[in-house]
Amino acid sequence: MEDRFLELFRDTLELDGSQIDLNTKFRDLENWDSLSFLSILAMIDEEYDVIIEGNDFKNLITINDLINEIKKRQK
Amino acid sequence: MSFKQINNVWVRGISACVPSFIESNADLAILGDLKEAEKYIESTGVRQRHLVKDSGICTSDLCFEAAIKLIKDLNWSPGDIDCLIFVSQTHDYILPATSCILQDRLGLNNECFCLDISLGCSGWVYGLSVISSLMADGVMKRGLLLVGDTTSVTKSSKDKSTYPLFGDAGTASAIEFSNESNRMVFNFGTDGKGFKAIMIPEGGFRNFYNSGSLVEKEAEPGIFRNNLHSILDGPAVFSFGISKAPKSVNSLLGEYGISKDEIDFFVFHQANLFMNEKIRSKLKIESEKVPYSLDMYGNTSSASIPLTIASQLSSQLNSGSHRILTCAFGVGLSWASAVFDVKDLCCPAVIEI
Numbered sequence: 001m002e003d004r005f006l007e008l009f010r011d012t013l014e015l016d017g018s019q020i021d022l023n024t025k026f027r028d029l030e031n032w033d034s035l036s037f038l039s040i041l042a043m044i045d046e047e048y049d050v051i052i053e054g055n056d057f058k059n060l061i062t063i064n065d066l067i068n069e070i071k072k073r074q075k
Numbered sequence: 076m077s078f079k080q081i082n083n084v085w086v087r088g089i090s091a092c093v094p095s096f097i098e099s100n101a102d103l104a105i106l107g108d109l110k111e112a113e114k115y116i117e118s119t120g121v122r123q124r125h126l127v128k129d130s131g132i133c134t135s136d137l138c139f140e141a142a143i144k145l146i147k148d149l150n151w152s153p154g155d156i157d158c159l160i161f162v163s164q165t166h167d168y169i170l171p172a173t174s175c176i177l178q179d180r181l182g183l184n185n186e187c188f189c190l191d192i193s194l195g196c197s198g199w200v201y202g203l204s205v206i207s208s209l210m211a212d213g214v215m216k217r218g219l220l221l222v223g224d225t226t227s228v229t230k231s232s233k234d235k236s237t238y239p240l241f242g243d244a245g246t247a248s249a250i251e252f253s254n255e256s257n258r259m260v261f262n263f264g265t266d267g268k269g270f271k272a273i274m275i276p277e278g279g280f281r282n283f284y285n286s287g288s289l290v291e292k293e294a295e296p297g298i299f300r301n302n303l304h305s306i307l308d309g310p311a312v313f314s315f316g317i318s319k320a321p322k323s324v325n326s327l328l329g330e331y332g333i334s335k336d337e338i339d340f341f342v343f344h345q346a347n348l349f350m351n352e353k354i355r356s357k358l359k360i361e362s363e364k365v366p367y368s369l370d371m372y373g374n375t376s377s378a379s380i381p382l383t384i385a386s387q388l389s390s391q392l393n394s395g396s397h398r399i400l401t402c403a404f405g406v407g408l409s410w411a412s413a414v415f416d417v418k419d420l421c422c423p424a425v426i427e428i
Contacts (some may be wrong), residue, residue, distance in 0.1 A: 034236070035118050035349070038313050042353050051318045054272070054311030 005067050012043045022064040044070060077263040078330050084207040085256035088149050088249040088421030091385040092140040093125035093242070093372060094132050095427040100124075105235040115239065120348025124242030124373035125427070126227045132428065134165045135173050137245025138221035139180055140426050145219075145247045146181075148421050153181055157215035158188035160206045162198040162222040162377055164406070165229070166191060177221060188215065195273070196344045196405025198222055198377030199246070200413050204261045206250050213252045220248040224376035229275055231291075231300035237307045240347060242373035246381035249421065259415040262327035264319060269408040272311040277302035312405065316350050320404045321357040323412045327400075333414055335360065337398055340388060344403040345369045345379040354402075376405075385425050392420040 002022060010020060013036055018029065026032060026040070037057070044066070045051050050073045052060075060066055100121055106112040116122050127133075138161065146153060159181070161174040174189035188209065194201050199222045206218045223245030230238045277288045282302070291301045300306070320343070328335065341360050343351055348369055355365050366387035368379070375382050380401050384392070391397070396418045404410035 034309055035114075037310055038349060041310060041314055042317065045317055045353075051314050053314045054308055057310060057314075 079261040081207045081259045087251045090141040090145040091246040091382045092137040092426040093244045094127045096128045120369040121373040134223045141247035158218040162192040162202040165225045197403040197409040199380045200403045200411035216252045218250040223378040229305045231304040233299035244375040244378035244382045257416040260331045261413045263411045266408045272308040273406040275305045320354045327412045338400045339397040342401045389422040
């Protein structure tokens with residue numbers, strides 16, 4: 001799941017050049033803005049059928065945090 | 076699950092009125108340079124908004140003009156109107172109810188049922204359910220549903236998370252009892268746990284207007300507002316919208332055995348293009364059936380569904396029979412969906428004052 005998620009994450013934000021990995025703090029990415037935020041929420045909904053509410057999203061820092069949150073909610 | 080079916084009542088006409096002043100988002104300094112502003116316009120779908128600005132125009136003034144036009148075009152007489160419901164969160168006064176003031180301004184008789192309802196984005200659908208239920212036994216024959224907001228007044232012009240999205244509009248819908256009308260069906264929902272996602276913190280009775288209410292603070296980096304300005308938690312509203320709106324539509328269609336193919340137009344609350352398109356794609360509806368008025372008017376809160384019908388569908392609905400699904404979602408958090416049929420809908424061009 002991790003590799004697939006990284007690929008989806010990269011595609012969603014069109015991060016062609018940037019290096020990202022599981023420990024990347026996504027808010028620190030160049031060009032991260034409110035639309036990036038909504039695009040990631042929508043991608044997670046589309047691909048994993050999981051909706052992370054805004055308040056819960058605030059506690060998630062790294063890409064790995066997102067993956068763990070999806071896994072937790074899929075159970 | 077909250078569902079409702081109403082027989083013998085139909086929507087005869089829908090009209091809308093907006094202030095003539097237009098503000099273009101490409102010219103807004105808070106959105107950054109032109110390139111950034113264009114990116115904003117592309118994702119939200121909001122190119123311009125009609126605003127009351129400093130004109131002193133209230134929601135009730137916009138609704139009044141829309142109502143006068145509709146009464147005239149339908150050849151109704153004001154004295155024949157038995158009930159008036161005003162749905163808004165930008166009323167004239169703390170008290171009395173704006174519907175009472177409108178009863179007199181419109182020249183309706185004193186035997187008229189008048190009621191204010193406080194709801195925002197979901198307001199038109201709720202209002203339609205209330206007025207139609209009221210009229211379903213056939214004692215009251217003609218009703219006016221006046222719905223709108225001037226939410227621009229409640230936004231800080233230094234808050235790019237809210238200000239460029241919202242426009243002002245007032246609408247009127249003419250509702251009539253008829254033994255020959257088809258049913259209207261509704262689905263409703265509420266999640267008050269999310270009440271802080273869209274709110275004006277002070278000026279009500281929980282947090283009364285006080286000496287600090289007008290003090291402007293930096294709420295987030297680069298975003299300034301005071302406690303009488305409205306807050307919008309975009310991501311929270313987005314998660315809510317893309318989850319509840321499709322569910323509400325599907326459960327309504329399922330409950331009453333209506334297929335998507337039977338619906339001619341799906342009119343959604345105009346939140347923003349990015350969110351509305353996610354909802355549309357989740358529901359797998361072709362874009363031809365989903366009109367938008369965001370481009371010209373922005374998000375007009377409770378007015379957005381009737382304004383979209385009046386501005387985008389008027390020529391199609393003026394003649395013939397059509398089945399419309401509406402779905403509205405937002406402040407509350409509150410949502411509702413409805414399916415109803417119209418026949419030769421009286422739908423004049425949008426008025427500007």
